[in-house]
Amino acid sequence: MSTLTIERLVVGYGDGAPVLDGLDLEVPDGGVVALLGANGAGKTTLLRALLGLVPVRGGRVLLDAADLTGLPTEDRARRGLALVPEGRSVVAELSVAENLRLGALWGHTGAARDAAVGQMYELFEPLARRRDAAGHTLSGGERQMLALARALVARPAVLLLDEPSLGLAPLVVAQLLGVLRDQAEATGLTVLLAEQNVTGALSVADRGVVLSLGEVVADRPAAALAADPALRHAYLGF
Structure with missing residues (x-):
């Protein structure tokens, strides 16, 4: 806290x-x-x-x-500190999984990184279903979920x-x-x-x-x- x-x-x-x-x-x-x-x-x-x-x-x-x-x-x-700016900021060329792994680079290594990403899929089920999809193919709601998950995954x-x-x-x-x-x-x-x-x-x-x-x-x-x-x-x- x-x-x-x-x-x-x-x-x-x-x-x-x-x-x-x-x-x-x-x-x-x-x-x-x-x-x-x-x-x-x-x-x-x-x-x-x-x-x-x-x-x-x-x-x-x-x-x-x-x-x-x-x-x-x-x-x-x-x-x-982590900021989710207005505009659903994700890396459009990367997949959902790659965006999350990028966010998890802060403070996580190895198995801990995989566990942190797995927790995001539990929080945001639509992302789990589209983990291999590129960021630019997501709906507006999915992109905002990904932007939030990418911030949260760094804890x-x-x-x-x-x-x-x-x-x-x-x-x-x-x-x-x-x-x-x-x-x-x-x-x-x-x-x-x-x-x-x-x-x-x-x-x-x-x-x-x-x-x-x-x-x-x-x-x-x-x-x-x-x-x-x-x-x-x-x-x-x-």
Whole structure:
């Protein structure tokens, strides 16, 4: 289990105004936090900054009190951070099995790697049936399953997801979100889930955090946030 702590984070692009300006957030170990907000709220920028993909102008990113702020992306990955970006990112030319073995290179060797890949086939049965299929032949739902499985197979401490339900059928979304909830409970995986599917995200989250113009405007238990019509109407559009 690992706690992700964000302290006074300032992030921007080029010489422009900050996208995130002094953001504070804690994602507790073994918990699922839904990161909510309209387009442009800063959700993707935050996830990218946590992996070192966007320069940080100020503040700190801590994983179990270890400061990751100045580390390159690959070192943050070795420390246990994993990102599933928007867009179902898989290696299109490789098969399902090859994509999973590639993900398992982090922290696994030999029999342990095979066991980790086998666990992903148990979690995502459609991938087991298509293990020899190339990534570009998969359906949108299968590609998102593969992107999630490739991140999980490395057994990260903290999993960051950017809009995993985008464009997917409700049944597939329910399966993916259910896997996240189950993994958090079974393995202590810490999850920060950026979503515009507010209802689905809050249904599996312990807490909901609402961003607006790069600032946290609400941080509440998921059930309480879902039950607050004024906040939903003001910031979440329903």
